[in-house]
Amino acid sequence: MSAEAAARQKNPNPTAVRSDPADSDSAPAAASAEGRRTLVLTVPDWSAVAAATEHEFSPRTPVAVLSGGKVVAANAPARAAGIALGNNKRAVGYRCPEAQVVAWNEETDNRHFSAGVGALEELVARFTLLSPGTLAIPLDSLKHGYADEPSAVEALISALVAVTGWEFFPGIADTFFAAVLAAGQARRVEPGETAEFLAAQPISTLEYAGAGATELIDTFTSWACAPWEIWPESTCGR
Numbered sequence: 001m002s003a004e005a006a007a008r009q010k011n012p013n014p015t016a017v018r019s020d021p022a023d024s025d026s027a028p029a030a031a032s033a034e035g036r037r038t039l040v041l042t043v044p045d046w047s048a049v050a051a052a053t054e055h056e057f058s059p060r061t062p063v064a065v066l067s068g069g070k071v072v073a074a075n076a077p078a079r080a081a082g083i084a085l086g087n088n089k090r091a092v093g094y095r096c097p098e099a100q101v102v103a104w105n106e107e108t109d110n111r112h113f114s115a116g117v118g119a120l121e122e123l124v125a126r127f128t129l130l131s132p133g134t135l136a137i138p139l140d141s142l143k144h145g146y147a148d149e150p151s152a153v154e155a156l157i158s159a160l161v162a163v164t165g166w167e168f169f170p171g172i173a174d175t176f177f178a179a180v181l182a183a184g185q186a187r188r189v190e191p192g193e194t195a196e197f198l199a200a201q202p203i204s205t206l207e208y209a210g211a212g213a214t215e216l217i218d219t220f221t222s223w224a225c226a227p228w229e230i231w232p233e234s235t236c237g238r
Contacts, residue, residue, distance in 0.1 A: 037139040037191065039153055040171040040183040041160075043113075046133025047073035049166060050112040051102040064092045067104035109133070119163040123156060134183070136176060150188065173197065181205055 043049055047065040052075060057063055062078035064071050064087070071087045081096035092099055109132035117135060120127050125141040137156075139149060146152035149172070157168050171183025174194035181201060182189050189197045 037149070037172065037174060038176050038179040039137045039139050039142075039156075040130070040134065040176075040179040041137070041157070041168045042134040042171070042183045043166045044169055045073045045075050045079075046113065047104055047109055048075040048078070050109045050132065051100075051105075053112050054105075054108045055100070055102065057100055062096050062099040064096075064099050064101050065104050066092075066101060072104055106132075116164040116166065117160075119160060123159055130180070134180075136179065139172070153188075 048063045051057075051065050051073075052059070052061065052063045060077055062081050062083065063075045064078050064083050065073040066089060069088055071083060071085050071092060074083045074085065078092075078096060078099055081099065083092055083095055083099060087095070089101055092101055113129070113132040117127075117129065120135075120137075123142070124137055126138055127141075128136045130136055139152070142152050142156055146155060153170055153172065157170060160166070160168060169183050169186040171179045171181065171185070171187060171189075173179040173182050173189040174191060178189060178194045178198055182197070
């Protein structure tokens, strides 16, 4: 899944936090995650996974979830049949007549994800639910007892897959925001290389920062398309 596709499913504003009882005076995990190694796990096509679970579809059944008349999530069998994000219902039926088309339901997304991530209660001290299908974990809450960071993450994902059967894309970076972006690419950013990773991302990835970034995206895009002569002096070093 591309970063742009993953962005459609994410809201980086935390909706729920579990803290270690011994650390009750600490700030919420998402806020304290800035400036520390952070793991973000996302379940690709979560709304399609939740819909398949809700309606007890076979894992081999193509499932497309629609909102506002457009596909917002499609599972692997549906994508293999040619269904893509943004398709309308007619296009879905044309490309894959056997696909199950389901209306997006926020309650279904929340309920099934909350039930599945209950396994984390026994595995990590703290985690933050960012949105249905996506969560964040401070790496220092799980790497104890493992040789290195990759080993700790691999062990955690294996345990979660064993319980839930879901696929997880991990993103690891030095800050919370960068880890959210990295999860869309299933990528581990090496310690100390987060600035370089962020510098290489397209402007559109600012949408991960929330609705407030929309104005920034529009501003940067308009500057990029404007003649050099009319750029603000401060941006041109004049």
